Amino acid sequence: MQHFLGVDIGASTVKLGLIDADGAIVGSRHDYDSEASGGPQATMRVIADALPRLLDENGISDAPPIAVGACSPTPVSADGLCVYPTNIDASWEGVNVKELLSETLDVPAYLLNDGDAAAYREYAVRRAQGRASDGMVQFITGTGLGGSIIVNGEVFAGPGVTAELGHVVTDTSSDADRCGCGATGCAETRASLTGLANIVRHRGERGQLPEELAGEPRLAARKLRALGQVPDPLPVVRDIWKEYFTHIGLAARTVANTVGCDLIVISGGAQEREAHADEASWRRFLDEGIETIKGELHRSFPHLRRIRVEWAIDQLADSAAYGAAAYARHAVND
Numbered sequence: 369m370q371h372f373l374g375v376d377i378g379a380s381t382v383k384l385g386l387i388d389a390d391g392a393i394v395g396s397r398h399d400y401d402s403e404a405s406g407g408p409q410a411t412m413r414v415i416a417d418a419l420p421r422l423l424d425e426n427g428i429s430d431a432p433p434i435a436v437g438a439c440s441p442t443p444v445s446a447d448g449l450c451v452y453p454t455n456i457d458a459s460w461e462g463v464n465v466k467e468l469l470s471e472t473l474d475v476p477a478y479l480l481n482d483g484d485a486a487a488y489r490e491y492a493v494r495r496a497q498g499r500a501s502d503g504m505v506q507f508i509t510g511t512g513l514g515g516s517i518i519v520n521g522e523v524f525a526g527p528g529v530t531a532e533l534g535h536v537v538t539d540t541s542s543d544a545d546r547c548g549c550g551a552t553g554c555a556e557t558r559a560s561l562t563g564l565a566n567i568v569r570h571r572g573e574r575g576q577l578p579e580e581l582a583g584e585p586r587l588a589a590r591k592l593r594a595l596g597q598v599p600d601p602l603p604v605v606r607d608i609w610k611e612y613f614t615h616i617g618l619a620a621r622t623v624a625n626t627v628g629c630d631l632i633v634i635s636g637g638a639q640e641r642e643a644h645a646d647e648a649s650w651r652r653f654l655d656e657g658i659e660t661i662k663g664e665l666h667r668s669f670p671h672l673r674r675i676r677v678e679w680a681i682d683q684l685a686d687s688a689a690y691g692a693a694a695y696a697r698h699a700v701n702d
């Protein structure tokens with residue numbers, strides 16, 4: 369059976385998954401300790417050891433993958449370089465992971481940023497369903513705020529790195545916070561788990577927090593999705609989420625006016641349904657987020673009203689490995 373390997377390299381875990389020649393997922397994903405703090409070579413050994421086991425389990429021990437697509441939580445250049453070692457060990461800086469992986473497994477390799485890989489998975493799923501767009505922008509919510517631009521079926525990349533949409537400036541107020549990138553007021557400082565903690569901290573300093581959100585801002589931030597998906601959320605909780613989605617909307621407007629996209633997809637942690645949440649409360653939470661983002665888009669040119677703003681339709685909890693595999697399939701075939 370012809371197959372493609374997807375590898376999601378993280379600071380603590382490396383995730384491997386397979387897709388077949390038609391792009392369908394084969395078997396189940398395998399997770400291993402990435403040993404990334406031991407340097408790229410250590411992680412390559414983990415991947416090289418893991419692959420035969422993964423193939424064996426799926427009854428395809430006779431053939432290597434046609435190609436491997438990998439992703440890492442770092443800015444990545446078009447030629448496969450890990451440009452900065454953000455979210456991974458410093459020993460990865462300046463390493464050409466694409467070449468290293470290709471040499472290790474002796475097959476063609478491709479490297480994406482993990483946000484781009486997740487977005488490519490969404491693009492591939494949408495294309496299979498006839499719901500893709502030639503101008504798609506995706507925001508990936510999580511600890512930070514990732515982003516990707518996919519134009520004409522390609523991950524948009526200049527000679528530097530691919531899009532870092534979480535670092536579009538959306539806050540120029542005196543409350544603006546310093547971002548992990550070094551600048552101040554990036555969208556990520558509001559629309560991310562880190563951002564929720566910042567919002568909570570500011571409101572706490574002004575004495576505007578209910579008991580439920582008192583204490584350490586990072587711990588309070590982790591409670592907010594649950595508090596937002598109850599049937600009748602506290603006004604302050606609704607307000608905090610409004611602020612969160614407003615900053616995605618502000619970033620989306622800037623990006624839409626830059627690249628002329630007609631589809632904006634939101635994915636990641638904010639989309640996840642809390643175990644306690646009933647269907648209606650979860651849907652209301654998601655709908656309010658989309659309406660807030662659209663509200664910001666609609667402040668600008670009338671044509672921005674035609675942009676579709678949707679939550680991701682790809683329902684995999686962790687799609688980056690499969691997105692990277694889909695990208696490798698595309699790179700080899702298309």
Ligand SMILES: [Zn+2]
Pocket residue numbers: 534535547548549550551554556
């Ligand atoms: Zn930033």
